[in-house]
Amino acid sequence: VINVAAKQGQSILIIDDDTSVVLALQQVLQSFGRIFFASCAEEALAMVKVNPPDVILLDVELPDKSGLEVCAELKADPQSQAIPVLFITSLTEPGFEEQVFAVGAEDYISKPLNPRVVAARVGIQVAHQRALRTLEQLAHLDGLTGLANRRRFDEFLEAELRRCSREPMPISLLMIDIDHFKHYNDHFGHLAGDDCIKQVARLLETHVQRAADFVARYGGEEFAVVLPGTSRQRAEALAGEIQLAMQRLSLEHAPTAAHPVVTLSIGVCTMVASAGSYPERNASAIVDGADQALYQCKRSGRHCVRSHDFAGQPARGHAEAG
Ligand code: GH3
Numbered sequence: 378v379i380n381v382a383a384k385q386g387q388s389i390l391i392i393d394d395d396t397s398v399v400l401a402l403q404q405v406l407q408s409f410g411r412i413f414f415a416s417c418a419e420e421a422l423a424m425v426k427v428n429p430p431d432v433i434l435l436d437v438e439l440p441d442k443s444g445l446e447v448c449a450e451l452k453a454d455p456q457s458q459a460i461p462v463l464f465i466t467s468l469t470e471p472g473f474e475e476q477v478f479a480v481g482a483e484d485y486i487s488k489p490l491n492p493r494v495v496a497a498r499v500g501i502q503v504a505h506q507r508a509l510r511t512l513e514q515l516a517h518l519d520g521l522t523g524l525a526n527r528r529r530f531d532e533f534l535e536a537e538l539r540r541c542s543r544e545p546m547p548i549s550l551l552m553i554d555i556d557h558f559k560h561y562n563d564h565f566g567h568l569a570g571d572d573c574i575k576q577v578a579r580l581l582e583t584h585v586q587r588a589a590d591f592v593a594r595y596g597g598e599e600f601a602v603v604l605p606g607t608s609r610q611r612a613e614a615l616a617g618e619i620q621l622a623m624q625r626l627s628l629e630h631a632p633t634a635a636h637p638v639v640t641l642s643i644g645v646c647t648m649v650a651s652a653g654s655y656p657e658r659n660a661s662a663i664v665d666g667a668d669q670a671l672y673q674c675k676r677s678g679r680h681c682v683r684s685h686d687f688a689g690q691p692a693r694g695h696a697e698a699g
């Protein structure tokens with residue numbers, strides 16, 4: 378395994394046992410980023426597992442396996458199936474083109490290698506990958522606040538519920554809603570309202586700091602915070618801190634709102650694992666729980682924290698700040 382070029386950018390894995398091909402490709406492709414080599418299938422598959430490249434160039438004939446088999450294996454594995462594979466081939470047998478696409482490859486480059494054709498074909502794959510990655514990121518971000526959006530929240534919560542029940546450890550969810558926000562919009566206008574939402578987003582980011590924790594814009598003027606491995610007590614304490622920090626920010630509210638400054642209501646719900654699984658082990662249960670607690674906040678005059686209790690007791694209150 379040799380890392381020839383150390384430039385930033387894409388990483389390209391060349392799988393070929395012919396040194397002259399490898400050297401020629403390295404020359405042509407070094408401007409794309411880092412180039413890695415493997416000279417047999419076994420080595421290549423191991424490298425892809427440890428460090429998945431952005432593009433793979435694959436020889437048809439390798440010492441230990443056919444390139445077609447290697448490609449089929451890569452495309453069968455969810456971990457590697459999205460990596461574009463380009464075959465390098467001098468084979469001119471009829472039906473070969475078809476075989477290449479049948480095993481899931483994106484394209485092929487024929488020998489003798491023409492540097493400009495190689496660069497063009499790899500460039501297309503690299504650009505395509507980059508566009509997909511950008512779209513993927515955008516699809517999971519909220520445009521106004523830059524926080525994770527609802528779609529990302531749903532994915533994250535499900536994955537963490539699974540992980541926390543396996544470990545097992547508790548998981549907490551905060552549902553955070555701006556109080557009387559309609560009044561805010563009506564009084565200050567929608568643009569000011571947008572700005573207020575952004576300020577709440579920044580405040581949440583500063584207060585939710587552990588690497589495992591996660592903040593999302595759930596929708597409108599509602600936010601969600603997922604706290605893996607966090608007990609109810611600690612989740613309530615964090616909710617209290619957030620609520621207090623919002624009050625201290627002293628954003629003037631509309632005169633018709635219940636409080637002179639913008640405040641938050643926070644519903645907390647915690648799932649505690651018993652014997653390696655949650656009785657209510659699904660995302661909608663924890664969201665419902667936090668929602669019910671949030672509803673209790675609104676009924677108790679807003680600007681407070683309430684917890685949902687799965688044991689069926691009425692929602693418990695948290696010491697109110699202010
Ligand atoms: P409550 O204290 O019960 O939560 O009252 P509320 O007025 O905050 O709740 P309601 O759900 O009635 O109103 C939410 C408002 O949030 C209505 C909607 O126009 C506004 N809103 C939702 N998304 C945005 C946004 O992106 N920008 C702005 N400016 N306003 C938004």
Ligand code: MG
Pocket residue numbers: 393394395436437438439440
């Ligand atoms: Mg070969």
Ligand code: MG
Pocket residue numbers: 554555597598599
């Ligand atoms: Mg709301």
Ligand code: MG
Pocket residue numbers: 554555556557558559598
């Ligand atoms: Mg609201």
